[in-house]
Amino acid sequence: MKVALMGLPGAGKSVVGRVLAAELGVPFVDLDDEVSREAGSEPGHLIDSLGLDAFRAVEHRILDRVSGEYDGLLALGGGSLDDPRNAALLRGWRLIWLRPSLTTLVRRLSGDDSRPLLRGNLGVRLDDIDLRRRPIFARTAEAVFAAEAEPAAVAREVARYLQEVEWVGPGVLWGRGSRHHLGRFAPGRAGAVVAAPILRQWGTEISRALPEVPLLPFDDHEGKKTLDSVRELYRWAADQAFDRTTTVYAVGGGVTVDVAGFLAATYLRGLPLVDVPTTLLAAVDASIGGKVGVDLPEGKNLVGAFHTPRITAVDPEFWASLPGSVLADAMAEIVKAALLEGDEALEALEEMAWPATPEDLEPVARRALAVKMAIVEADPREEAERTYLNLGHTVGHALEQATGYQLSHGQAVAIGLVAILRYGAPDGRQDGLVRRVEQLLVRFGLPIYSEVSPQRLLQPMGLDKKRSDGGKRLVLLERPGHPYLAAATDQDLLNLAEQVIAE
Ligand SMILES: NC(=O)c1ccc[n+]([C@@H]2O[C@H](COP(=O)([O-])OP(=O)(O)OC[C@H]3O[C@@H](n4cnc5c(N)ncnc54)[C@H](O)[C@@H]3O)[C@@H](O)[C@H]2O)c1
Numbered sequence: 001m002k003v004a005l006m007g008l009p010g011a012g013k014s015v016v017g018r019v020l021a022a023e024l025g026v027p028f029v030d031l032d033d034e035v036s037r038e039a040g041s042e043p044g045h046l047i048d049s050l051g052l053d054a055f056r057a058v059e060h061r062i063l064d065r066v067s068g069e070y071d072g073l074l075a076l077g078g079g080s081l082d083d084p085r086n087a088a089l090l091r092g093w094r095l096i097w098l099r100p101s102l103t104t105l106v107r108r109l110s111g112d113d114s115r116p117l118l119r120g121n122l123g124v125r126l127d128d129i130d131l132r133r134r135p136i137f138a139r140t141a142e143a144v145f146a147a148e149a150e151p152a153a154v155a156r157e158v159a160r161y162l163q164e165v166e167w168v169g170p171g172v173l174w175g176r177g178s179r180h181h182l183g184r185f186a187p188g189r190a191g192a193v194v195a196a197p198i199l200r201q202w203g204t205e206i207s208r209a210l211p212e213v214p215l216l217p218f219d220d221h222e223g224k225k226t227l228d229s230v231r232e233l234y235r236w237a238a239d240q241a242f243d244r245t246t247t248v249y250a251v252g253g254g255v256t257v258d259v260a261g262f263l264a265a266t267y268l269r270g271l272p273l274v275d276v277p278t279t280l281l282a283a284v285d286a287s288i289g290g291k292v293g294v295d296l297p298e299g300k301n302l303v304g305a306f307h308t309p310r311i312t313a314v315d316p317e318f319w320a321s322l323p324g325s326v327l328a329d330a331m332a333e334i335v336k337a338a339l340l341e342g343d344e345a346l347e348a349l350e351e352m353a354w355p356a357t358p359e360d361l362e363p364v365a366r367r368a369l370a371v372k373m374a375i376v377e378a379d380p381r382e383e384a385e386r387t388y389l390n391l392g393h394t395v396g397h398a399l400e401q402a403t404g405y406q407l408s409h410g411q412a413v414a415i416g417l418v419a420i421l422r423y424g425a426p427d428g429r430q431d432g433l434v435r436r437v438e439q440l441l442v443r444f445g446l447p448i449y450s451e452v453s454p455q456r457l458l459q460p461m462g463l464d465k466k467r468s469d470g471g472k473r474l475v476l477l478e479r480p481g482h483p484y485l486a487a488a489t490d491q492d493l494l495n496l497a498e499q500v501i502a503e
């Protein structure tokens with residue numbers, strides 16, 4: 001594990017760090033100690049004798065060396081993150097912010113004059129440093145701990161957090177029971193938009209994890225993914241006097257994370273966002289990749305923004321209460337992700353028990369999430385690879401529109417996946433694959449054909465908003481794990497549409 005403790009001087013990074021490392025059974029490095037060893041005198045003396053810039057240069061050199069291959073716990077210096085180059089070195093690290101109150105810091109530090117930056121009126125100096133560093137800590141920290149208690153108690157708390165909440169990618173956390181740690185993801189004020197069914201079922205636990213955070217119940221069906229809902233959220237944010245530092249928690253399925261995410265993307269030109277996906281689909285798809293937005297009467301997802309959550313915290317235990325049809329819908333996207341990943345991913349799905357418990361689903365969900373994370377990382381703005389995520393969606397979106405959204409998105413995508421595979425395999429090359437995918441989807445309770453006439457799909461297919469530069473493009477699969485883009489003529493689209501009919 002790569003974990004770094006950060007915080008103001010006196011926060012307890014070194015003392016807590018030592019106990020925490022022992023508790024976790026991992027090595028411990030204290031950056032200030034390393035600097036002292038290498039430079040031959042303590043950070044305070046170095047700053048006095050060489051000046052702050054020279055000290056920061058030494059510190060950066062050591063962090064550069066230490067951060068690379070080191071695997072363990074690291075206590076940062078109080079101002080290590082003032083240097084943006086250090087923040088870059090720590091990308092991929094879990095940054096834990098120890099944040100006692102200023103009163104506690106003053107008590108701990110009074111009488112200690114080894115810190116040049118704190119000389120003079122201690123309270124005033126600390127306040128000033130806190131005001132300057134807080135935005136940096138708030139932006140970079142994964143989790144915040146009050147750190148008021150004895151070092152051993154703080155260490156135990158952090159250890160429990162690190163053991164229960166796993167890091168699966170930048171800003172993406174995973175853990176059964178991670179909902180109990182939600183309060184740690186907002187460095188200051190916050191407000192939570194919570195899907196109404198989640199509030200009914202998990203409300204007590206959520207309010208316990210987010211004490212003092214106002215919770216807004218959100219009536220979360222697709223019909224509510226509108227600008228009117230967003231306006232209501234704006235009003236709520238204004239009533240609660242949200243400021244630029246207020247974190248928005250989006251707790252619910254894809255509809256909730258899309259709408260609350262749009263609030264976070266736009267209110268006061270952008271607020272920090274924490275996604276707490278409660279459906280399988282939101283966990284592997286909607287809360288990854290930073291797309292947020294709402295529908296218009298003219299079409300789905302037409303208004304939106306890119307706004308990546310600070311943290312996405314997946315708790316698979318939420319899935320236990322999901323209705324079967326909602327679970328099945330997510331499986332369509334998970335099959336799609338497996339097709340993009342490769343053969344082994346498909347095999348894992350074939351071997352998974354069905355009906356599946358959250359435990360059965362976890363490994364395949366993590367794979368699907370990894371596929372989406374990798375694709376989004378390679379192409380955050382959907383200029384190239386990200387388009388692959390639309391596999392099966394040209395027909396899928398058209399079917400949703402042509403049936404007036406009688407088919408769910410997952411059902412439409414299931415039919416769309418089979419259609420694109422059949423279309424791409426006129427010579428039977430992929431026949432075996434088509435059969436496998438059909439069997440999987442049927443097993444998950446998803447449809448694979450439709451009675452809608454292909455003619456009715458043409459217009460919605462031609463108007464697919466996902467096309468760029470005027471041409472129509474399809475995502476095809478050479479074989480599992482090997483998607484590619486191909487230009488499509490009207491005749492191609494007709495051929496594709498015809499594949500939705502059963503053989
Ligand atoms: N932004 C993106 O990148 C992205 C990607 C994929 C999908 N989406 C969007 O996501 C939406 C679909 O997501 P969804 O399938 O999560 O739909 P959803 O949010 O409508 O949730 C489905 C249903 O499950 C309920 N629910 C949520 N969590 C529950 C739980 N733990 N237990 C019991 N019931 C629960 C909800 O109240 C709702 O009735 C669509 O609007 C789609 O456009 C967005």
Ligand SMILES: [Zn+2]
Nearest residue numbers: 333393409413
């Ligand atoms: Zn989809």
